[in-house]
Amino acid sequence: MNILYYIGNRGIDLTKKVGYYTHVCKLIESVRATGNPLHLLCIGENSLPELGANTQIPHKYARYFVHRVLPFTGLINSSRLQKIALQLHKNEKFDIIHERFGLYSYGGYRSARKMNVPLLFEVNGPVIEEKQNHTDPLEGLELLSAKISRKTALKHGDGFVAISNIMKEIMVDEWGLPSEKIYVMPNCADHKVFAREGLKEEGLSLRKNLGYNDDEFVICFVGSFFPWYGLEVFFEAFGKAYKERKNLRLLMVGEGRIENDLKQMAKDSGFFEAIKWVGRVPHDDVPIYLNSADAAIAPFRRLPTKFFSSAIKIFEYMMSGSAILAPKLGQIAEVLEEGFSGIFFEPGNVESVKVGILKISESKEKCRMMGKNAQKEALSKFTWEKYGQQLVEIYGKMIDEFKAKNS
Template identity: 25%
Template structure:
C-alpha cells in the first residue's frame, strides 16, 4: 500500500500543527507501507519519500504561492500513483478529485470551522464580518469534502457527533486521538540538568513551579492562570509561573501580569527547540491546560506530552480532558473561577505524594493509549478498511 501525505511536513517549530504532522509521519514511517510526503527543501525524515515544494522566489507570498503549492502536490500525486491520499487540509483534499488514478481520500479533522465561527462570534461579536464570512465558506467546503471522502478521521468523539448531525455517514468516521512522542517526552532523572535550567530561568531550586507550554493564542486561556496566581501566592508565596511558547496574545498576557502585580512571579521564555521541551516540562511541579471551551472538544498535544513526562495536570473541565479523571492523572476545574483553579494548584503543590502518583498514572496512560505510534496504528487500520471496501 502506498500512502501520500499531502500536507507539507516541517520539523516541529513550537506549535501543535508542525509537531502533529512531523510526529504522525515519523510513526507512520515505522510501518511496512510506502509513505510519501510533501516537504520544503532540506527537510528529510528517515523511512519516507519526501517531495520538496518547487516554486520561484517571487511566488513565496500571496495567491501565486498557494496556487503553485497546489500544482506541486497534484503533480507529485499523479507521478506516485498512491492508494491513499491523506490530509488535514480541505483545500488539498479537493485535489483528489483531479487525479486520474482516483486514490482513496482520507480527511483528518482536528476541529470544525462552524464551531470556530461560533466561538469567534462569541468573543468578537460582529466586529470581524469578513472573517465570519470566510469561516462560513470554509465550513461549507469542509462538509462537502467530508461527505465525498472515503474515510474521515475525527480526533474527538464530539467532532464525530457533529459531523453525523451535519449528514456525514457515521460508518466512515473513525475517532483517532492525537498523541505524544513518548520516547522523547518522558520522566527525566537528571537533577543537575533540571537545576541548571532553573538557574538559567532565574528560578530557585526550592521554588514550586507551575508551567504552561504551548502557543499563546486566545483560546488557550492562559489569562485564567494569571488571574488565579495572587490566590496561589497568598498561600504559597514562593511559587513561580513559567510560560513556554510564543503567540499573538503574549504581550497582552505580560501586560496583565504587570497590571495584577505578579510580573515578578511570571517568566515568559518564548519558544524553545522542540527537543528541549521535555526538559522544561520535567522542571515543573504542576502543568496547566486551561483552554477555553470549544464545541468540538479537544485532543491537545500538550496534555499528552505533560502526561508522558509524568507531570500532574490542572485542566479545563471540558470534552477531551476526561482522561485525567479516568486515569487519575490530574484535576479538572472551571478555569474562569479563579478560586477553583487556585485551589487545585495549591492542592497539588502541597502534596508531594499526590503529585508523584498522578504523574505516574499519566505516564502509564500516555504510553498505553496516547502515543503517536498508537495513533498511526489506528489510522493504518482505517486505510486498510477503506482499501478493502
C-alpha cells in the same frame, strides 16, 4: 501500500515548529516506520528535508488583487495541488490519499476520483468555526464558498479520522456523515523525547540552575501566549492563590502576542517576581523544563462552539510525567482523571482555577504520584507508534473496501 499525504491548507506552515507541525511530522514518521512509503504534498516554498519525500508548490494569489474581494486563493491552490497530485501518481502509483482537511479542500477528492483510489479525510477541527473563534472570521461570499466547499468535499470521503469523540459527534450530528466511516484518533506524544531516560535528573539540574529551592512549588506552562489558551484567567487566579501561598512559582516557557499584557497583569497584582520567563525553547528541551517543575498547567478556556481540540500539550504533559492542572473540557476530561492524573477546574472561572492551584500545590508527593499515573496512561495509549499502526490498519481496510466496491 503507497500513501499520498495531501495538505492543501496554506495556513499550515511547516517551517513553524508549532503544534500542527509536531502532528504532521509524527504522523509521517509513524506511518513510514511501519514500512509503508508516504509522500507529502503541500503548499510552501521552503526546504523540508526532515520530512523526507515531499513536494511543495508556492502559494499564489489571484491576479489583480481579486483575492481581497473574492475567496479565490484557496480554490486556486486546490486546483494547482490537484494537478501536481495527478503528475506524481503517474510514477508513484498511490494506493490511497490521506488529506489533512482544511478550507476549500476540493483538490483532494477530485484527485482521488481521477486516480481511482480511496480518500481519507483527517479532521482536526471544524475549520470554519475555528477560524471564526481564533483568527479572522469568514464573511459573505468567502464564508459561503467555504461551507459549500466543505459540504461537497466531505460527501466524497471514503473514510474519516476525527481528532476526538466530540469532533466525531459534530461530524455525525451537524455534518451528516455516517458514524461507521469515522475513526477517532486522539493526538499523542513522543515517548522517545518526553519519557526518555535521565529526564528526572536533567529536570533537577535545570531546577537548580533556575534558582528554585525545595520549598518552592513550581507550576510550568509550555506553549504560545495567545488569548484562546485562557492565560489571562489563570494569571488572575494565580495572583489570588499567591497571596495565600507565597511559595508558589510560575515557569513560563514560550512566547506570544499577549506576553506583555501578562507581564503587566503580574506587575499590577504583585507576583511578577514569582515568575520566570524563559522564552521559546527547542522541542526536545520541553520535557526538561516540565521535569524541573512540580506541576503543569493547561489553562484552556471554553469556546462558543461544542468543539474543543485534542491538545498535543496535554499528551506531552502526561508523557513527561507531570501532574496536570486543566479545565474539565472535552477530550481533557476523557484522558485525565481527577486526583489520579490531574486536578480539574471550571474553565473561565477565576475562583475555581485558584482553588485548583491551591489543591495541586498542597503535596509534592501527590503530584509525583499523579505524574507517574499520567505517564503510565500515555505510554499505554498515546504513543505515535500506536498511532501509525492504527492508521495503516485503517488504510488497508479502506483500500480493500474500495476495491470490493469498485470491482
